Amino acid sequence: MDLIARDSAAIMGWRYEPRIIFSRGIGTKLIDVDGNEYYDVSSGMMCLVLGHAHPELTETIKSQAERIAHQSSWYSNPWAIEFAELVASTLPDNLKMMNYAVTGSEANEIAMRLALGATGGFDICSVVRGLHGGSLAAEAVTSVGGARKRGLGPLTMPAVSNCIIPPFYYRAPVRDQDEWDTISLKLTEEMIEYTTSQEVAAILVEPMMVAGGMIVPSKRWLQGLRDIADHWGALLIFDEAQLAPGRTGKMWGFEHYDVTPDVVTFAKGMSAGFAVCGAVTTLEIAERASGTKGLPWAGTYSSDPLACAVALKQLQIVLRDKLVARAASLGEVLESGLEDMKNRHECIGDVRGKGFYRMLDIVTDPESRDPDPEMAERIRICALAEGLVMIAVKNYIRISPPSIMTKDEVKDVVDRLDKAITRAKESPPTRTDFSSSSSLAADSGASKNA
Ligand SMILES: Cc1ncc(COP(=O)(O)O)c(C=O)c1O
Numbered sequence: 001m002d003l004i005a006r007d008s009a010a011i012m013g014w015r016y017e018p019r020i021i022f023s024r025g026i027g028t029k030l031i032d033v034d035g036n037e038y039y040d041v042s043s044g045m046m047c048l049v050l051g052h053a054h055p056e057l058t059e060t061i062k063s064q065a066e067r068i069a070h071q072s073s074w075y076s077n078p079w080a081i082e083f084a085e086l087v088a089s090t091l092p093d094n095l096k097m098m099n100y101a102v103t104g105s106e107a108n109e110i111a112m113r114l115a116l117g118a119t120g121g122f123d124i125c126s127v128v129r130g131l132h133g134g135s136l137a138a139e140a141v142t143s144v145g146g147a148r149k150r151g152l153g154p155l156t157m158p159a160v161s162n163c164i165i166p167p168f169y170y171r172a173p174v175r176d177q178d179e180w181d182t183i184s185l186k187l188t189e190e191m192i193e194y195t196t197s198q199e200v201a202a203i204l205v206e207p208m209m210v211a212g213g214m215i216v217p218s219k220r221w222l223q224g225l226r227d228i229a230d231h232w233g234a235l236l237i238f239d240e241a242q243l244a245p246g247r248t249g250k251m252w253g254f255e256h257y258d259v260t261p262d263v264v265t266f267a268k269g270m271s272a273g274f275a276v277c278g279a280v281t282t283l284e285i286a287e288r289a290s291g292t293k294g295l296p297w298a299g300t301y302s303s304d305p306l307a308c309a310v311a312l313k314q315l316q317i318v319l320r321d322k323l324v325a326r327a328a329s330l331g332e333v334l335e336s337g338l339e340d341m342k343n344r345h346e347c348i349g350d351v352r353g354k355g356f357y358r359m360l361d362i363v364t365d366p367e368s369r370d371p372d373p374e375m376a377e378r379i380r381i382c383a384l385a386e387g388l389v390m391i392a393v394k395n396y397i398r399i400s401p402p403s404i405m406t407k408d409e410v411k412d413v414v415d416r417l418d419k420a421i422t423r424a425k426e427s428p429p430t431r432t433d434f435s436s437s438s439s440l441a442a443d444s445g446a447s448k449n450a
Helices: 003-010 055-067 078-089 104-119 136-141 177-195 219-232 283-289 305-320 323-344 373-385 407-426
Strands: 022-026 029-032 037-040 095-101 123-127 160-164 200-205 235-239 263-266 277-282 348-354 357-362 391-393 396-399
Touching: 037 407, 055 305, 078 095, 078 277, 078 305, 095 104, 095 283, 104 136, 104 200, 104 235, 104 263, 104 277, 104 283, 136 160, 160 177, 177 219, 200 219, 219 235, 277 283, 305 323, 323 348, 323 357, 323 407, 357 373, 373 391, 373 396, 373 407
Parallel strands: 123 160, 123 200, 200 235, 235 263
Antiparallel strands: 022 029, 029 037, 095 277, 263 277, 348 357, 357 396, 391 396
């Protein structure tokens, strides 16, 4: 049996079509079992800031595996301590206390425990179009893609209100950004007052809502959320899973906004692809919440030495090689290439994002701005033929390559994407079957408003 048939027979998982089995990664490239080479335009699952098989990380993995890979999470280890200290050194002064997790979902659940414990509140308020993970409490605060929530009702938590109106300027009912900030904040205040118990424990938000359509708020909007959190005595939690370290051109996405959260959660990019994620908060909040709500929280693999050593090494390299500034300057090259491309292809309604994380919003036409998920899927498939592995969810195509990419490679990626879009425009419509996707894809009937 070939690998694809064996994959279907043995592993319960949704798979993008066409099915490709990758067997190697080197730097910015992926290689499939047939030897074809592709750029990894999504850095795996947005994890690999240093690309694949970075020699220093490979060395760390080997030497750490020889020393100690796993231990009881009842005890600590030098790499967990040093990584927690280094993460804290990149954050505002008061954010010092780390509670480790193994997934982004778990990190957000720890942040929710912290909020419930520290405030004595009840409701966790999250943003419409926010994504915070798939474990059941994280799913409850997620509002991207109705399909993934179907039938879970009683299993997800009740203390949740997906009630914050997003600053989605591109599809807002009014075109003026400032006006929409005023309206969406006002509606959010109203929604919190009327849909919650008014014992608000937290406001949970991604500083840029990636899966919801790369929604980039204004400073005023995010600062407005800080004020709303303060008004209710709630914690402000920033979910940085998609953004740190450095992808947006700042170490933490929230640094663009002059707003400091009470808790910040990290995952993906900070993890270097290993199971090390976490929630960082202030000493005072940690003390208030400890001993309640199961805090401090640890599962089987929390703060494992191997994962922490690799994440530590990666963050040291990010700082040493100034990869945050590099992401900012690569982002300028990427942005100008994509903006240029937008002028040639009407199906690109908008290019959004910051730094080296951008997204194309694919539309039926620039006037109506109606989402076109089928076209986005066709582009993704044509991009494979051009040697680009990309993530397209609904009508949103993500571009988040490793920060080690060269400027010439960025230009090459843009050229290939341009060719892929030309191909997609000339090729017949692709039937998009998202029925087995656990994630965010358009579901029938809802795609118009995706
Ligand atoms: C913003 C955000 N938070 C949390 C998560 C969940 O992370 P994990 O899949 O590691 O549980 C994701 C995953 O895509 C995410 O995008």
